[in-house]
Amino acid sequence: MIQRPRGTRDFLPDEMERRRHYESLLREVCRTHCFREVATPIFENTELFTAKSGPNIVDEIYSFQDKGGREISLRPELTAAVMRLFINEMSNHARPLKLFYFGQCFRYERPQSGRYREFFQFGAEIIGAPNAETDAEAIALAHSMVKALGLKEYVLRVGHIGILRGELRSMGIADADMAEILQKLDKKSYDEAAPLLRRHGIDDDGMTSLFEKTQLTGGKELLPGIEGEPGEYLRELFGFLEAYGVDDVLVDIGTVRGLDYYTGVVFEIEAPGLGAEKQVCGGGSYTLSEVLGGEPVFSTGFAIGFDRILLALEKEDHPYTARVPDAFVIAASEDVRPEGLRIASMLRQAGLGADVDLMRRKVSKAMKAASSSGARYVVIVGSKDLAQGGVTVRDMQSGDQELVPLDGLVSHLQS
Numbered sequence: 001m002i003q004r005p006r007g008t009r010d011f012l013p014d015e016m017e018r019r020r021h022y023e024s025l026l027r028e029v030c031r032t033h034c035f036r037e038v039a040t041p042i043f044e045n046t047e048l049f050t051a052k053s054g055p056n057i058v059d060e061i062y063s064f065q066d067k068g069g070r071e072i073s074l075r076p077e078l079t080a081a082v083m084r085l086f087i088n089e090m091s092n093h094a095r096p097l098k099l100f101y102f103g104q105c106f107r108y109e110r111p112q113s114g115r116y117r118e119f120f121q122f123g124a125e126i127i128g129a130p131n132a133e134t135d136a137e138a139i140a141l142a143h144s145m146v147k148a149l150g151l152k153e154y155v156l157r158v159g160h161i162g163i164l165r166g167e168l169r170s171m172g173i174a175d176a177d178m179a180e181i182l183q184k185l186d187k188k189s190y191d192e193a194a195p196l197l198r199r200h201g202i203d204d205d206g207m208t209s210l211f212e213k214t215q216l217t218g219g220k221e222l223l224p225g226i227e228g229e230p231g232e233y234l235r236e237l238f239g240f241l242e243a244y245g246v247d248d249v250l251v252d253i254g255t256v257r258g259l260d261y262y263t264g265v266v267f268e269i270e271a272p273g274l275g276a277e278k279q280v281c282g283g284g285s286y287t288l289s290e291v292l293g294g295e296p297v298f299s300t301g302f303a304i305g306f307d308r309i310l311l312a313l314e315k316e317d318h319p320y321t322a323r324v325p326d327a328f329v330i331a332a333s334e335d336v337r338p339e340g341l342r343i344a345s346m347l348r349q350a351g352l353g354a355d356v357d358l359m360r361r362k363v364s365k366a367m368k369a370a371s372s373s374g375a376r377y378v379v380i381v382g383s384k385d386l387a388q389g390g391v392t393v394r395d396m397q398s399g400d401q402e403l404v405p406l407d408g409l410v411s412h413l414q415s
Helices: 013-032 046-053 055-060 079-090 132-149 161-170 175-186 190-199 204-214 220-225 228-243 306-315 334-349 363-373 383-387 406-414
Strands: 043-045 063-065 071-074 097-106 118-127 155-160 249-252 262-270 279-286 299-305 327-331 354-356 377-381 390-395 401-405
Touching (some): 013 097, 013 306, 043 046, 043 079, 046 055, 079 097, 118 306, 132 228, 132 262, 132 306, 155 161, 155 228, 161 228, 190 204, 220 228, 220 249, 228 249, 228 262, 279 306, 299 306, 327 334, 327 363, 334 354, 334 377, 334 406, 363 377, 377 383, 383 390, 390 406
Parallel strands (some): 155 249, 327 377
Antiparallel strands (some): 043 071, 063 071, 097 118, 155 262, 262 279, 279 299, 377 390, 390 401
16 A cells, blocks of 8 residues: 655545635635735745755755756745745836735655644735834734634744844854854754854853843833834834734744844744644745845745644634535435436525435435435425425424425525
8 A cells, every 4th residue: 555755644525624714714814914815836946945045955855856957846935936936027016015825835854743744834925115014014914814713822922133133243243153143042042052152252141141132021011121223123013013903912032033034023923832843923024035136125924834823723622613515415216316416506506515415325324324414404306396396305403394395495595
């Protein structure tokens, strides 16, 4: 028996229905915020991802040569692909551009809870409006998405990468040497950050002060103490977030995201119920267009780990009711089977979910199949009832049944 590849999943009908339900909720939030959907290829030139993340990324992704000898990779994330799309297709469009996307991504890593080799991202980007209001719009969208899904326990953290960059500059560390240090600080890996800082001549007291700053977390009362341009920007941002009704947000100096291309505001949403792998959303403002060969342009956005946030909903026992047929049509005899199909078609055209007994069971066994399907009503098509211009409709919850005229069947089921 051939098995599915490690780190991938099969989704059965109930699970697919659940996933599409939550996906549609996210799409509707994007629609109300006037974001428009884009889609990019599942594979791209490998150069797109090495330009964004460096050559070492190849060790973590599915990368190969195609039959033409071109270096190709399955996309490990969608931000770079969307920015490539912007450069290729939309650089002359009116700004700001408000785009969202959903799709599969691939990483070659050890599968674990909430982390797979094939996974799904839902994200959004705003391109071309360099101000705090734009960052607030992106954060408000992410916040609205989490609320729409119904996640109860979550933490929204907002910081500014300029704060720790400023601290490192004051210690004499050049911008070019900050990336690895910021990555360690973002993960609170102080034991790994210490040797990097010592290499730049930072003593234990300096490191202790820096590490303590990365642990500063609190409410808006922290904002007045943040100096310089990052402090001014965050105070303006939090004013806009308050206007949007986003008030359950923490100031977190240690949130830096640890990636080179982030330039200002950074934010994360965590679901504490997931334990160590609790981040379900991350983003911020960044500069990436020029790295990929385009013009410099302000961008801000985020990605939601769709699989991980669904897992968070499961941990909260979030209720989801699968859709069941509105009606299950049963032909009482072979001679009326075509009429049964016509009735099912009529119900479907009216927007009702109608199933039919394709197994040609006897009525009693067909009724059991209808019950197993969860159908709200059963429509029994018999020759005697048809001669009177009607069908028998059984309410599967109450057990009541009655003869209903064919021309009133749709309205009867809808009511």
